[in-house]
Amino acid sequence: xxxxxxxxxxxxxxxxxxxxxxxxxxxxxxxxxxxxxxxxxxxxxxxxxxxxxxxxxxxxxxxxxxxxxxxxxxxxxxxxxxxxxxxxxxxxxxxxxxxxxxxxxxxxxxxxxxxxxxxxxxxxxxxxxxxxxxxxxxxxxxxxxxxxxxxxxxxxxxxxxxxxxxxxxxxxxxxxxxxxxxxxxxxxxxxxxxxxxxxxxxxxxxxxxxxxxxxxxxxxxxxxxxxxxxxxxxxxxxxxxxxxxxxxxxxxxxxxxxxxxxxxxxxxxxxxxxxxxxxxxxxxxxxxxxxxxxxxxxxxxxxxxxxxxxxxxxxxxxxxxxxxxxxxxxxxxxxxxxxxxxxxxxxxxxxxxxxxxxxxxxxxxxxxxxxxxxxxxxxxxxxxxxxxxxxxxxxxxxxxxxxxxxxxxxxxxxxxxxxxxxxxxxxxxxxxxxxxxxxxxxxxxxxxxxxxxxxxxxxxxxxxx
Numbered sequence: 001x002x003x004x005x006x007x008x009x010x011x012x013x014x015x016x017x018x019x020x021x022x023x024x025x026x027x028x029x030x031x032x033x034x035x036x037x038x039x040x041x042x043x044x045x046x047x048x049x050x051x052x053x054x055x056x057x058x059x060x061x062x063x064x065x066x067x068x069x070x071x072x073x074x075x076x077x078x079x080x081x082x083x084x085x086x087x088x089x090x091x092x093x094x095x096x097x098x099x100x101x102x103x104x105x106x107x108x109x110x111x112x113x114x115x116x117x118x119x120x121x122x123x124x125x126x127x128x129x130x131x132x133x134x135x136x137x138x139x140x141x142x143x144x145x146x147x148x149x150x151x152x153x154x155x156x157x158x159x160x161x162x163x164x165x166x167x168x169x170x171x172x173x174x175x176x177x178x179x180x181x182x183x184x185x186x187x188x189x190x191x192x193x194x195x196x197x198x199x200x201x202x203x204x205x206x207x208x209x210x211x212x213x214x215x216x217x218x219x220x221x222x223x224x225x226x227x228x229x230x231x232x233x234x235x236x237x238x239x240x241x242x243x244x245x246x247x248x249x250x251x252x253x254x255x256x257x258x259x260x261x262x263x264x265x266x267x268x269x270x271x272x273x274x275x276x277x278x279x280x281x282x283x284x285x286x287x288x289x290x291x292x293x294x295x296x297x298x299x300x301x302x303x304x305x306x307x308x309x310x311x312x313x314x315x316x317x318x319x320x321x322x323x324x325x326x327x328x329x330x331x332x333x334x335x336x337x338x339x340x341x342x343x344x345x346x347x348x349x350x351x352x353x354x355x356x357x358x359x360x361x362x363x364x365x366x367x368x369x370x371x372x373x374x375x376x377x378x379x380x381x382x383x384x385x386x387x388x389x390x391x392x393x394x395x396x397x398x399x400x401x402x403x404x405x406x407x408x409x410x411x412x413x414x415x416x417x418x419x420x421x422x423x424x425x426x427x428x429x430x431x432x433x434x435x436x437x438x439x440x441x442x443x444x445x446x447x448x449x450x451x452x453x454x455x456x457x458x459x460x461x462x463x464x465x
């Protein structure tokens with residue numbers, strides 16, 4: 001065991017108290033305390049709530065790297081989220097075992113609690129992604145900010161405008177978990193504050209008065225509509241507020257980020273080799289380097305099939321990274337807890353240079369593969385078209401004196417919007433900010449296939465049946 005994994009480190013009362021608070025079992029939005037089952041912790045309940053929600057199920061038809069892939073081997077957002085969750089659980093349990101012993105937390109916490117929080121947060125980390133992945137986010141931002149578009153037509157505050165101009169799937173994810181799923185509950189799924197804040201890799205609003213540096217401020221993590229819920233969760237777990245509307249990360253968010261990064265960097269290579277975007281031999285060489293060479297990949301010489309060799313090396317590479325990340329996290333524990341660390345854990349691994357090589361190769365060869373780019377380009381057209389149709393419809397219906405006086409297009413399209421994306425009485429919301437946000441909620445929640453099908457039907461390219 002390395003020095004950083006030594007469980008005999010002198011315990012710190014202050015750090016112990018911080019960890020007890022960081023793993024608060026309080027459910028955000030709930031009025032009664034969380035009640036763990038005899039054999040299922042509140043954090044495991046969080047995991048189950050996410051698994052059974054409809055937004056999670058829809059990830060099965062949302063782009064990971066290759067949109068609408070014909071091979072059932074290639075990952076989608078659902079399988080990626082499940083894999084990241086497994087890696088996150090391993091990271092959390094490894095780190096938790098040391099922290100529980102180091103700070104004598106056995107009276108309130110178990111190593112598995114750390115793993116359960118990170119597993120749940122990883123499971124949900126992409127739940128707010130629109131159709132067609134990051135290209136979908138770009139399409140929504142571009143549509144919102146086009147001259148004469150929605151932002152020019154609505155009376156919004158500066159912070160509200162920033163929510164749309166910088167539109168972010170991470171913020172949409174927080175909204176899905178706390179507002180859109182189980183909408184009759186304050187707090188939506190009413191997950192624990194620990195899970196929600198581990199989920200929040202970017203714990204800041206889209207617009208803050210003071211410019212912020214650091215990795216955690218590169219994007220934003222909640223819309224103005226959920227600002228009060230985010231503050232409630234951040235306060236519950238004792239996160240450090242940097243400025244109004246921005247906090248230092250929850251420590252476990254670093255491990256959620258690492259689990260996600262490990263998975264997409266490693267398994268994107270595997271998928272690329274599977275569909276022929278990258279030569280299997282090149283992928284094998286890179287994965288062998290991350291895994292630690294033949295000294296660690298001892299069974300490699302017994303495997304003949306390229307597919308099986310890559311699968312084996314993928315597993316060894318992930319295992320090696322989990323070990324390293326856990327040690328790096330524990331070595332920086334005090335700085336992370338105190339908000340003095342804001343870097344990428346993967347950047348400190350012994351194979352950081354190889355991981356950078358993989359990232360560069362992915363951007364040069366994988367993410368710009370013709371099949372991916374063609375469908376992403378079509379996806380941008382689809383999302384822009386759907387937003388145009390439905391935002392115009394709700395705007396026309398809102399401005400019409402009566403339902404009957406609204407243009408026929410809005411009278412036809414409004415019934416296609418589920419009630420939760422409208423206001424009282426199944427009419428467009430009176431609040432201009434929510435009126436636009438709910439249209440984006442509707443489009444963002446679609447799967448890739450449904451978005452394409454609905455667009456084609458509404459444009460008259462095909463008819464139902």
